[in-house]
Amino acid sequence: MGKPSGARHCHSRRSRECASDLRHPKHCGGSLACRLRHEDQDCRGAGSWPPRGHDHKRHGRARSHPPRRGPRGQFLSRHGRCHRPPAPPSPRGLGHGGPGPRMGLAPSRPSSPGKSLDVLPPTSGEGMNILVLATRIPFPLEKGDKLRLYHQLRHLAPNHDITLCCLADRPIDEDQTRALSSLVTALHMLPVSGPRRWLRMMGAWLSPLPFQVTWFTDGKAKMALHTLLKEVEPDVVFCQLVRGAEYIKDFHEVPKVLDYMDALSAGMHRRSHMAQGILGPLKRWAMRTEGNRLARYEARVFEYFDRHIIISRNDRLLIPHRDRDTVDIVPNGVDLQAFGPSSSPVEADMPTLLFTGNMAYEPNVDAAEHLVKDILPLVQTRPVRVVLAGAEPKQRVLDLASPEVEVTGWVDDIAAEYHRATLFVAPLRLGTGLQNKVLEAMCSEVPCVLSPHAFSPLGMPSEGHAVVCGDPQSFATAIDQLLSDPSQRHHMAQQAKAQIHKNFSWEGHVAGLEQILKEAAQ
Numbered sequence: 001m002g003k004p005s006g007a008r009h010c011h012s013r014r015s016r017e018c019a020s021d022l023r024h025p026k027h028c029g030g031s032l033a034c035r036l037r038h039e040d041q042d043c044r045g046a047g048s049w050p051p052r053g054h055d056h057k058r059h060g061r062a063r064s065h066p067p068r069r070g071p072r073g074q075f076l077s078r079h080g081r082c083h084r085p086p087a088p089p090s091p092r093g094l095g096h097g098g099p100g101p102r103m104g105l106a107p108s109r110p111s112s113p114g115k116s117l118d119v120l121p122p123t124s125g126e127g128m129n130i131l132v133l134a135t136r137i138p139f140p141l142e143k144g145d146k147l148r149l150y151h152q153l154r155h156l157a158p159n160h161d162i163t164l165c166c167l168a169d170r171p172i173d174e175d176q177t178r179a180l181s182s183l184v185t186a187l188h189m190l191p192v193s194g195p196r197r198w199l200r201m202m203g204a205w206l207s208p209l210p211f212q213v214t215w216f217t218d219g220k221a222k223m224a225l226h227t228l229l230k231e232v233e234p235d236v237v238f239c240q241l242v243r244g245a246e247y248i249k250d251f252h253e254v255p256k257v258l259d260y261m262d263a264l265s266a267g268m269h270r271r272s273h274m275a276q277g278i279l280g281p282l283k284r285w286a287m288r289t290e291g292n293r294l295a296r297y298e299a300r301v302f303e304y305f306d307r308h309i310i311i312s313r314n315d316r317l318l319i320p321h322r323d324r325d326t327v328d329i330v331p332n333g334v335d336l337q338a339f340g341p342s343s344s345p346v347e348a349d350m351p352t353l354l355f356t357g358n359m360a361y362e363p364n365v366d367a368a369e370h371l372v373k374d375i376l377p378l379v380q381t382r383p384v385r386v387v388l389a390g391a392e393p394k395q396r397v398l399d400l401a402s403p404e405v406e407v408t409g410w411v412d413d414i415a416a417e418y419h420r421a422t423l424f425v426a427p428l429r430l431g432t433g434l435q436n437k438v439l440e441a442m443c444s445e446v447p448c449v450l451s452p453h454a455f456s457p458l459g460m461p462s463e464g465h466a467v468v469c470g471d472p473q474s475f476a477t478a479i480d481q482l483l484s485d486p487s488q489r490h491h492m493a494q495q496a497k498a499q500i501h502k503n504f505s506w507e508g509h510v511a512g513l514e515q516i517l518k519e520a521a522q
Helices: 144-159 174-181 194-202 211-216 219-232 242-248 264-272 280-304 313-317 362-378 414-419 436-443 452-458 472-483 486-503 506-521
Strands: 007-009 032-035 063-065 129-134 161-168 186-191 236-240 256-261 307-310 352-356 385-389 405-409 423-426 448-450
Touching (some): 129 219, 144 506, 161 219, 186 219, 211 242, 236 506, 256 506, 264 280, 264 362, 307 506, 313 452, 352 436, 362 423, 385 414, 414 436, 423 472, 436 452, 436 486, 448 452
Parallel strands (some): 129 161, 129 236, 161 186, 352 423
Antiparallel strands (some): 007 063, 032 186
């Protein structure tokens, strides 16, 4: 990666009359552009580049400027933007379709994973024109990054115009279109070719880029996005994850905000220590290599963005950059209405220990094995049931099934699983970031027995809110004690739920993100 090369700035932009514009795929460099909402505006949000009416003979061609820095040391753009006024509120109802693709854990609400939530009403403030880049389509909500972005879009949508650009190696389906159409002004799929991906990966060992950055970065998709950026002229660009940074890091006409989400390099290093089997040494070497590349990239890409956010203070400490303290904390939230105590609780026939997560994700696979193989044999209470709820279970998870262990696979209603659980047990040893599963369990008034890995990102004292354990015997002892003491379980569940309601609403956290985007756009 080279240093930022400076922005190109068009010095004269003729004002354009308001118009609704239905974009065709050819207008965004071959991407599938779905114009989903048309509203009258005082300035055109998706113009051409150079602007129509720009006279090169009169005004001169665009010139290059050296990048200038702001008070945080970030690069500031030198561009004239056409600021849109806030769009008038319009009724944007949501259809409710059937379940989406069976790809993972049910979303953070008791509805079907293929059903989207109602759009929130406008609140206040001046609207922005925001372009969002996602490396995956944020629906269905079976992965943490998709759940996080979906709720961020849902709470930003009432007050801002959002152009959502998603990398995709397959066409968007009807359920995804229906779920996202009410949240965005325009939805663009940037095709990422499978054959080109594998060709890139063949040479990935010769590149300094992390393997996952190489996997997600496609040259044609990058050109299509740059064409779209020049047409849309956003006030600010919001990029989720460093995996997408190569697409926009050299585009300096617009302020950029990066969501690190987790410290991916630290997570990869932790996973490298747990690789086992015949291929264990090779896996450990590959993961260490990827972890080192990610660490260098997380530090290097920091310079190309005006603002940065991350999910927790713990993860911020793991970003390998001298100015990491300037990274803003924007935690995940939980849908407070979707998760809560059951209105009609059902008494379980035996105590139930629940662990949830996408069971194709290695940290969850490791935690499931740790719970069943290392902790459950030490639990004295019998009978007892362990439920592993989450889709795409690897064979290693399926092999854990027994009369005492239920592996559910995909579940349509994850809230129901919390309602029938006696305890939520998360012995996570790998991964980084704030665990949505812990927020959901606490909000559902399920007492939690957690590893330090699962609990510490919450930033709350453990006493009275959860039992934190570091080894199998302490897990088993805590489980036995809580199963024998209903009053302690009830008190702990109430205390934890109060903390979640106070500190982990999506509304509050997205309001912080909205302020960061506004400051970057100024």
